[in-house]
Amino acid sequence: MQYHIILTKECNLKCEYCQGGSDSLPREIRYSIDDLKKFISLDETPILEFYGGEPLLRIETLEHIMDSIPARFVIQTNGLLLNELKSHYLKKFHSILVSIDGKRDVTDQARGNGVYDRIMDNIKLIRQKEFAGDLVARMTVVQGTDIYENVMHLLTLKEPGFDHVHWQLDFEMFWEAWEHTVPGLSKCLDSYNSGISSLIIWWVLEMQQTGKVSGIVPFTGVMNSLLNDTDSNLRCGSGIDFYTIMPDGRISACPVSIDFDFSVIGSIYDDLPSSLPGKAKVGEPCTSCDIFKTCGGRCLFVNRSQQLLRENGYPIICSTVRHLVKELKEAVPQIQTLINAGVIKKSDFDYPEFNNGCEIIP
Ligand code: SF4
Ligand code: SF4
Numbered sequence: 001m002q003y004h005i006i007l008t009k010e011c012n013l014k015c016e017y018c019q020g021g022s023d024s025l026p027r028e029i030r031y032s033i034d035d036l037k038k039f040i041s042l043d044e045t046p047i048l049e050f051y052g053g054e055p056l057l058r059i060e061t062l063e064h065i066m067d068s069i070p071a072r073f074v075i076q077t078n079g080l081l082l083n084e085l086k087s088h089y090l091k092k093f094h095s096i097l098v099s100i101d102g103k104r105d106v107t108d109q110a111r112g113n114g115v116y117d118r119i120m121d122n123i124k125l126i127r128q129k130e131f132a133g134d135l136v137a138r139m140t141v142v143q144g145t146d147i148y149e150n151v152m153h154l155l156t157l158k159e160p161g162f163d164h165v166h167w168q169l170d171f172e173m174f175w176e177a178w179e180h181t182v183p184g185l186s187k188c189l190d191s192y193n194s195g196i197s198s199l200i201i202w203w204v205l206e207m208q209q210t211g212k213v214s215g216i217v218p219f220t221g222v223m224n225s226l227l228n229d230t231d232s233n234l235r236c237g238s239g240i241d242f243y244t245i246m247p248d249g250r251i252s253a254c255p256v257s258i259d260f261d262f263s264v265i266g267s268i269y270d271d272l273p274s275s276l277p278g279k280a281k282v283g284e285p286c287t288s289c290d291i292f293k294t295c296g297g298r299c300l301f302v303n304r305s306q307q308l309l310r311e312n313g314y315p316i317i318c319s320t321v322r323h324l325v326k327e328l329k330e331a332v333p334q335i336q337t338l339i340n341a342g343v344i345k346k347s348d349f350d351y352p353e354f355n356n357g358c359e360i361i362p
Contacts, residue, residue, distance in 0.1 A: 001043055001273055002237060002355040004051040004076075004244040004255045005036075005065065007058040013078050015099075016110045017140055017170045024259050027053075029061060031249040031268060037069050039245075039268035046273075047094075049074040049357050051244070051255055056081035066092055074356050076138065080115070082122035087129040095134040095356045097166075098123065102139060102150025110142065124160040135160075136217070136358065139167035143188045147195035152202070155214055164215035164351070166358045169320065175308055189316065193323040200327050204334050213348040221360035222294065222328050223335065224349040231293040236359035238300040239265070239280035243273075253280035257301040280304070285314065295321050298361045321361055 009027040011018075040046045048071045050062055056077050063086075066073060072094045079098040101107045104116040123135060137154040141147060147167070154165045169192075199216065206214050213220065225232050233240050239253035246258055249268045253276075257263040265271075265279035282297035282304075289295065297303055298321055306314060338344045352358055 001045075001276075002047040002049060002074075002242045002357070003040065004049050004242075004357070005055075006051050006053065006244065006247055006255070006258075007055040007061055008053040009247065010057055011052060011054045011078070012057060012080060013054070013111055013115070015078075015112075015140075017142060022259055026247045029058075029247045031247075033061075033064055033068050035249065035268055036065065036245070039273070040069050040071060043273040046071040047074060047354055047356070048072070049076060051076050051357075054078055054081070056084060059084055063089055072354070076357055078111070078115070079119040079122050083125050085126070085129075090126055090129050090131040093131065093133050095136060095352075096126070096131065097136045097138045097357055098162075099138050099140065100154065101141070102145065103153045106145065106150055110140065120160060123162075127160055134163050134352075134356070136164045136166055136356070137162040138358075139165065140170050141167045141192070141362065142170045143185065145192075147192055148198045148202075149195075151199055151216065155216065162215075164217050164220075164358075166217035166360075167362050168359060169317070169362050175310060175313070185316070189319060192320060196320075196324055197327050200331055204331050207335065207338055207344050211343050213344055215351070217351065217358045218324065218360055218362050219328060220349050220351045221358070222325060223331070224351070225294060226329060226332050227335070227339075227346055227349060232296040234282055234298075234300060235296040235361050236299070237355045240277055242355050242357075243276055251276065254301050257305070260301070260305065262304045263301070289318075291322065291325055294325050295361055299359070324361070 007029065009022055048065065048069065054077065055062060055075055066089055073092055074095045074097065075093060076097040079100065098119060100119050101110050107116040108114065139150065151165050154162055200219065203214055203216055203219055206212060221235065236242060244252040244255040244258060245268060246252055250264055251266040251268065251271065252258040252263045253265050254263050262280055266276055280300060282300055286292050286297040286303055302317065339346050
């Protein structure tokens, strides 16, 4: 299973949508690495994903964990301190997820001046230091973002470039508190959906012209299910195969909802990894939804906090999922033709290899 390890709640940025994240105490790890090791050793195939705050603010703890616990390692970072990771540890990472929102102006507007350039310098450096794993650009998409332009920007960067691009909608705009402060939402959703359609057209064209399946994570993950006719659970895996170990050792089903009672389902002291699945699940309206088996429910946090959403918040979010799934379904015949002709392989859509912290459905 996959465990997010919150190394600290401190962050060296104050991005528009996060403002430094959860303020609840404790902000620093209170359990011993031995306690963590004891818990993780009960899982035969653990994946540890360092998370924060900004996990690279606690490099010594990170190194200690990597030295002490046998696991596959992933990190989700804002990228500013990647230059401080020694080559020995870099090479041990299966995947590095870097938060970046697209072009320089878009990224710097949300994250701070100069952030884009520092990320670019650092991803170049880690490649020079022989990090050979999966480098994922993780975008936060705020209202008004040109999704086509910014995904294309990240996807087509070269030396340094990213292997995959993933994004999440900044759903703060769907919360009740924002209802009267964010005008023009429906126009922005139309523009987002239209950008998704354009991206899918480009994605398929690229397959036809180059035989390459470009690493657009939401498309690849959903298309994989459609091609193989498989049902999906909640795709981020929260409460299924994906948990977050909080600084005090309690375990949350989701890394974002750590301060909500529904999400806190155990602790490394009192529970076994095998006792965690099924303790927090999505419910209605997802379980009765006609595309539940493809969508998986999108987000446990939103599903269990519907009372906090703005009026019609759920249908508004779902309209983006429905559009994505519909457009990908329509692309299936073209993609199947390319597979049958040997231009691409069905296995090109086998991503991610394991739950790497990409939620698949934005
Ligand atoms: S489309 Fe909406 S209602 Fe349907 S499963 Fe997904 S999140 Fe749930
Ligand atoms: S998609 Fe929702 S439930 Fe899943 S990790 Fe993200 S915030 Fe948590």
